[in-house]
Amino acid sequence: MLKIFQRLWIVNWAEQWQYRANSLMYLLYWLVSPIVHVAVWTSIANANGSVNGLTANDFVNYYLLLLIVDQFTSNITIHIFAYKVQDGSLSGELVKPIHPMLTNTLITNIAFKTMMLIGFVPVWIFLAVIFKPDFASVTWQGVLLAVPAILLGFIVNFLLSGAVSSIAFWTTRVYSINEFYFALFVLFSGQFVPLQLMPKTIQAIAHYLPFQLQIYFPIQLIQNKLSPAEILQGFLIGFIWLGVVILLFKWVWREGVKRFSAVGA
């Protein structure tokens, strides 16, 4: 199995390398919104002293950490996978004795991330120089705890995206469903603003949804904002979601493949 992943990596990495300019463009696009947010929130916080208890430095901290966390936990499964169903090229993968989503699509995601990372590191350092964050609250324990949380966040959201993309087996097109999924993600993950700025009800809902595992929970861990009980609860929620999305993905995949009409080919 290791050899399969290794060779999948060679193929996927070579392909990413072909599209490096494309990836860089995507990176710039992806950076815009967090940078704008830092700029806006810091100027508001500077003018008012703080916003809901968050200082300008808190915002800089939050968004710079968000860039790192999101870099690791995000996935582009929907963009990779849905078109394979749409144009029928998935046929070629389905007749091979490996799981298309859990091998090839997974590795494509990782290759894409690695390619992004090459452009991301210098940009991040540049931003850190400009915004001069004070990372005083960040400790080693926090960072170490965030590592499994980031991994958990990636797996849960990868499988969830996998299930959402598999809806393509029924509808062929999933882009509008994806928009809806992304809207939920933006609202409940902490992607736009730190969740503590959201109305109490939304915060409460977000706490129990899987989206915050991808952004908010790891950031809170890195920033040492959680009590041991909260940390435990956070991981517990994460593992429950892991179980749920594994079952969900398995079911959607099995039923979806049955329905796959091998379009085109």
Added chain:
Amino acid sequence: MSQETIIVENLSKTYQVPEREGGFGAAVKSFFKRTYTDVKAVQQVNFRITQGEVVGFLGPNGAGKTTTLKMLAGLLHPTGGTANVLGFTPWQLKTDYLRSMTLVMGQRNRLAWDIPAADSFLLAQAIYRLPDDEYKKTYKELDELLELEPLMKKPVRNLSLGERMKCEIAAGLLHRPKVLFLDEPTIGLDITGQARIREFLREYNKRTGATILLTSHYMADVTALCERIIIIHHGQLKYDGSITDLSRRIAPFKLIGVQLGYSNGHDLSRYGEPVQNEEDAEKHYIQVKAEDVTRVTSRMLSELPIHDITIADPPIEDVIERAFNE
């Protein structure tokens, strides 16, 4: 004793295709209530194929060939009937089944587009868990037959269609499958390319004793390779038997196409039966018995102001229509 590799019983596939009239009103209506029509792609098909046989699956476009092939490869669930290949039910997509068969569909691709085929080959080695020595041996054999080596290091997208097809087929055979499903393996290739692929498949079958089921709408593919032919038309099995019996049934005709130097006032019906050909409106076509071709063409050449003349086999659609719908 020879074994039955493929057993197909009453296999059927009906697609539900959404349908609506054009126009805004119909679009709104279909939003609330979709209407579907049933398209019977494959109806109650039965056949058995013995190990080592090379069987040609023949029929016009839309006849149900590819649908049947996809069901046998496990990509489609049938709406009725059963199939058994090597003891497996294909659409359960069992790993052991996927390891022992291959499906090659036109351009659709075992090869990653932007990188050299060599990398895709090594990936296949890992996926099918082939030990190095076994892989090298198979690769050497395939290279001998298909001359792959010069193609291996170029990005796949820089290969010609024929070169790509050779690599596609080879990539599908690295794991030495016992059953080969080939969908139009020679489509888009020139005559030499087609001949090479045919030659290769014949040799491969001889060497490995693999069972081959291939679809084509080139008559030549099938006559060159297969002793047995299955004809499917409008989703139904029309013929299953030897190619010699079939040619006895199908009266051999040729199409003669001519481009005339001036006005169209010539009556071609005195040479043969005039037929329509939409693809080539420049020319006038007539259909004559194969044995009369030489006589008729020389008469035409001496009597008519001919600029260009072609002689070809009639399209397989016409042949089948003629043989089975009379």
